[in-house]
Amino acid sequence: MAGITGTFKAVKRALKAATDINPGEYRAAGIPVSCPHCHGKAFNESPNLGGGVNLACRKCHFVLWFAKKPDEA
Numbered sequence: 001m002a003g004i005t006g007t008f009k010a011v012k013r014a015l016k017a018a019t020d021i022n023p024g025e026y027r028a029a030g031i032p033v034s035c036p037h038c039h040g041k042a043f044n045e046s047p048n049l050g051g052g053v054n055l056a057c058r059k060c061h062f063v064l065w066f067a068k069k070p071d072e073a
């Protein structure tokens with residue numbers, strides 16, 4: 001089981017490293033994107049199958065769907 005625990009730790013480390021590199025802040029129409037629920041300013045980006053991108057709030061996980069990717073701030 002030590003192997004599995006080690007793998008989880010490695011994944012956690014990799015996720016943390018990715019978060020450290022990418023602040024996850026965006027601007028749409030020149031306005032900083034903020035979460036309508038918790039007013040967070042950091043998002044994780046993923047493609048949306050209907051086109052554009054999803055930005056998932058890193059604090060509360062609310063998802064915003066943009067038809068065109070906002071600029072990275």
Ligand SMILES: [Zn+2]
Pocket residue numbers: 035036037038039040057058059060061062
């Ligand atoms: Zn939020």
